[in-house]
Amino acid sequence: MTKRPNFLFFITDQQRADWLGCYGHPVLKTPNIDAIADQGIRFENFYTASPVCMPNRASLLTGRYPSLHGLRYNGCILPENAVTFVDLLGDAGYHTAAIGKSHLQPFTGLPPVGRSKDDKLVEAWRGKRTKPYEEEPEAYEGDERYDITTPYYGYQHVDMVTSHGDRCGGHYRQWFRENAPDWQALHDPKNQLPHNYSCPQAYRTPIPEDLYPTAYIRDSAIAYLKSRQDQDAPFFTFVSFPDPHHPFNPPGKYWDMYSPDDFEVSLPYDANQNPTPPLKWLYDNWKGAGEQLTPQTAMMLDDQQIKEAMALSAGMMAFVDDAIGDVMQGLRDAGLYEDTVVCFNSDHGDYMGDYNMILKGALQYRSITQVPFIWSDPDTRRADATDAICSTVDIAATILDRAGIAPFNGNQGQSFLSATQGGDGPREEALIEYNDGGRRLGFAEPARVRSVVTKDWRYTVYRDQDWGELYDLKSDPKETNNLWDDPAHAKTRAYFAERLNHHLIAQMDESPLSDRIA
Numbered sequence: 001m002t003k004r005p006n007f008l009f010f011i012t013d014q015q016r017a018d019w020l021g022c023y024g025h026p027v028l029k030t031p032n033i034d035a036i037a038d039q040g041i042r043f044e045n046f047y048t049a050s051p052v053c054m055p056n057r058a059s060l061l062t063g064r065y066p067s068l069h070g071l072r073y074n075g076c077i078l079p080e081n082a083v084t085f086v087d088l089l090g091d092a093g094y095h096t097a098a099i100g101k102s103h104l105q106p107f108t109g110l111p112p113v114g115r116s117k118d119d120k121l122v123e124a125w126r127g128k129r130t131k132p133y134e135e136e137p138e139a140y141e142g143d144e145r146y147d148i149t150t151p152y153y154g155y156q157h158v159d160m161v162t163s164h165g166d167r168c169g170g171h172y173r174q175w176f177r178e179n180a181p182d183w184q185a186l187h188d189p190k191n192q193l194p195h196n197y198s199c200p201q202a203y204r205t206p207i208p209e210d211l212y213p214t215a216y217i218r219d220s221a222i223a224y225l226k227s228r229q230d231q232d233a234p235f236f237t238f239v240s241f242p243d244p245h246h247p248f249n250p251p252g253k254y255w256d257m258y259s260p261d262d263f264e265v266s267l268p269y270d271a272n273q274n275p276t277p278p279l280k281w282l283y284d285n286w287k288g289a290g291e292q293l294t295p296q297t298a299m300m301l302d303d304q305q306i307k308e309a310m311a312l313s314a315g316m317m318a319f320v321d322d323a324i325g326d327v328m329q330g331l332r333d334a335g336l337y338e339d340t341v342v343c344f345n346s347d348h349g350d351y352m353g354d355y356n357m358i359l360k361g362a363l364q365y366r367s368i369t370q371v372p373f374i375w376s377d378p379d380t381r382r383a384d385a386t387d388a389i390c391s392t393v394d395i396a397a398t399i400l401d402r403a404g405i406a407p408f409n410g411n412q413g414q415s416f417l418s419a420t421q422g423g424d425g426p427r428e429e430a431l432i433e434y435n436d437g438g439r440r441l442g443f444a445e446p447a448r449v450r451s452v453v454t455k456d457w458r459y460t461v462y463r464d465q466d467w468g469e470l471y472d473l474k475s476d477p478k479e480t481n482n483l484w485d486d487p488a489h490a491k492t493r494a495y496f497a498e499r500l501n502h503h504l505i506a507q508m509d510e511s512p513l514s515d516r517i518a
Contacts, residue, residue, distance in 0.1 A: 016349030032325030040376030063396030086154025100240035281442030298361030388425025410511025
């Protein structure tokens with residue numbers, strides 16, 4: 001094996017596994033990501049640790065589940081003393097960089113509803129942060145570039161991008177103000193370009209392509225790779241795009257690149273044979289003209305609105321694909337491609353039309369829990385695919401394994417490096433956690449959900465509910481028939497209840513080890 005390879009890790013936000021050409025999407029064209037897959041291993045059973053932005057990103061960095069690393073739902077923080085695999089790479093001599101969306105800390109600057117930033121002694125742990133987080137807006141309001149305290153979760157170089165769509169913050173916002181003299185007008189909602197879409201959060205931005213966040217991330221990544229040319233130290237570069245996460249506002253030509261007529265809603269609400277209570281609640285709320293709870297909450301739309309969301313998401317993804325092609329060319333121009341492992345991943349998926357839903361939420365359909373993962377290694381450049389079950393928590397262990405570095409005590413993931421070389425994967429089932437920060441979808445309390453997924457089954461339980469979900473993925477891959485109450489599958493349900501118990505027993509922190517007998 002090549003010693004001490006570089007790593008270039010691309011990640012998108014809220015992209016389901018089947019929204020790539022190389023994963024069989026019938027409409028969306030992603031030639032540059034497909035080119036990575038043509039020289040790599042495509043994972044067909046790759047699952048999130050949690051289908052939510054912040055918890056899963058923290059699981060990627062730490063190799064630990066949310067119930068242990070502490071970033072349980074959006075708005076929490078990954079503790080600043082958390083050890084990440086990027087820390088270990090840096091300690092071993094790697095130069096590490098994060099370019100784009102990090103989202104390991106809150107980036108709104110707003111306290112939760114009913115809470116104050118000044119509340120004291122309301123938590124089980126002391127040490128509440130009293131200064132703004134590194135990702136909050138006020139740090140980037142000045143004209144001079146804000147210097148993030150590094151290493152930032154192990155990253156020695158950070159080009160920060162926060163939030164979504166065309167209103168991103170962080171270093172991008174400072175760059176945008178510097179490069180767009182009319183930046184205030186470009187950010188004024190009254191100046192959006194005309195369009196005839198009715199999909200919620202569809203917004204035709206006046207910001208040109210070259211000033212959109214995707215372009216900033218592309219150019220920053222290319223500049224960083226150029227700076228690593230002729231350097232002795234290997235690098236790990238995390239290139240993170242906020243798109244295709246809503247709002248739906250691809251810039252310039254990407255708005256018109258796809259038409260709603262190109263798409264269809266292939267899994268409408270009526271395809272579900274026995275809707276669960278939250279799915280039924282969402283449907284009743286939609287038909288009763290109930291208001292959307294928050295812009296981030298799962299919602300139901302009519303078919304035309306969904307097709308509009310699909311077309312705009314495809315446009316956003318097309319821009320990301322073009323940007324990745326440019327970054328890959330930059331990698332080659334710097335003479336670094338032959339020594340670099342290239343990965344592509346997403347933090348979670350999107351319902352994107354399943355049962356007339358979009359976005360994400362407590363309903364753990366594979367459209368939000370299953371994500372793309374591609375591994376292109378200079379030692380094994382070839383087009384291949386594996387059906388090995390793998391999880392976001394396994395990424396840290398795998399990258400460290402490839403770099404020849406042992407993981408830290410308390411890492412919960414398992415290396416899937418053997419699966420990239422034609423061997424078996426490290427596990428037969430994946431555990432998925434979901435924790436909600438508020439009451440939604442008719443739940444009396446914030447949802448707490450746990451799932452066990454294998455190649456053949458998905459088993460899901462909800463806190464304090466006498467119903468759950470059990471799907472035979474072999475005969476019902478779209479998860480339309482819930483077998484939870486089917487007597488013929490009572491033994492299968494009991495088996496997975498026991499398997500989940502074993503997973504939950506394992507959710508005890510093994511770190512730190514004791515340093516005394518007693």
